[in-house]
Each structure stands twice: as structure tokens, then as C-alpha cells.
Amino acid sequence: VPILMYHYIAVPPPRADAVRRDLSVSPENFAVQLRYLREGGYHSITLRDLVLHLQTGYPLPEKPVILTFDDGYIDAYTQAYPLLQQYGFTATFFLITGFIDSGNPEYVTWGQVREMSAAGMEMEAHSLSHPDLTGRSVDYLVWQIVGCKEAIEAHTGKTVRFFNYPSGRYDRQVIAVLTSADFWGAVTTESGITHSSQHLFQLKRIRVHAAESLATFVKNLTQQVDETEKQRSGY
């Protein structure tokens, strides 16, 4: 199951650095990708669906895909959300709750989070302030991870079950805190589409790059589907 990883759905500002530019898929390109997914018969599923499938054999639709958005930038609400609704897809948004609490205008507001959650979008945890979580004390990890989880739950009324490691960095202690806090899994920045119930805290994703053509997007996705079908048929 391909888990697509997006950051900004926006045209980057004129003086943006190379990283910001690479993380920014334009709304036009994103719409083209969504149209391709819809016309190609893809169905968006949630991370919950994936875990239930891996653990209990819960059935998935044909051509399942998971769309994820990191960091909760304001364009998640102004650009990604309306396009997702227009094309009939749901997605998972990973929020940095300290930035929302402080009213940083570059990020979504709690009102926007509630609206998207009520419309069926998954709101999951990405820490309080996006630090490197490796080599930290348990107290610090609980503060960053459980604090974030509880803030989202308080605002949406829905249980948070998934975590996204800030900058993709994690260690055994981070995973131990996640499991003790009743998380079901976590996504990484590692590349791949093959998932197993033994590695729910190391879910791999496919990064969508700013400059990539639809042909590249399709090529990645088509390879992924071939692998998914191999998995299904027992290879």
C-alpha cells in the first residue's frame, strides 16, 4: 500500500531555499495527481484501515492509497483540503500542536483542525515542537508525544493512534513510549510500500517531490501496485 508523503501544497515564496522548494508541490500539480488517482481507480484508506488489514485481514478496497501531510502548514487547510474534497479522497494530517497553540500563522488553527476532522480527515500526532526525539529522557518523550496526542484529542474528540517522527528520527525509547501510550503505529521518512504487522512503528512512505512530473508520479505508483499485488498473491 503506497503511503504518499506531502508537505506544502503551495507555490514556494520567491526567496525559498532548496529544501522548501523541494517540499512544495503546487496546487495545480497536486490536482493533476488527484485526478490521476481518481481516474485510475485508486481509493484512499486510513492508517487505521491499514493496521486492521495487517492484523486481522480487514478487507481493503482495490488500489488502496494513503495520503499524508506533514507539519500542518496553513495550506493543508487552504489548498490540500478543498482539493481532496473535490476529488473524493480522505487524508492523514500530522500536527505539531505547540505551533497551533501559539497561533503561528504559518500553521492551521484548531478551528480548521476540527472542521477537517469532522469532514473525515485523520488528525494525528507529530510532537509539540518538532525536536529530534532520539537520545531523550522518558519524561521529555512523554511531554512531546502524549502532550501532542492529548491536545488533538481534546480538540477533535477522536482518539489519536498514529505518530510521525519529527525529521524521521527515532530510537527504541521513542517506540517504547509510543506503545505504552496506546499508539498503533508510526510513519517514517524511509522509502518503500511494503508493510508488515511486525513493523507498524516503522511504516515507510513515498515522498512526492515538487518538480516531479506526472509520469514520475505514476511510475512510482505503478511499481508500488505491482509489489502490492505480489504481496497479495503470496510472494
Ligand SMILES: [Zn+2]
Ligand atoms: Zn515534520
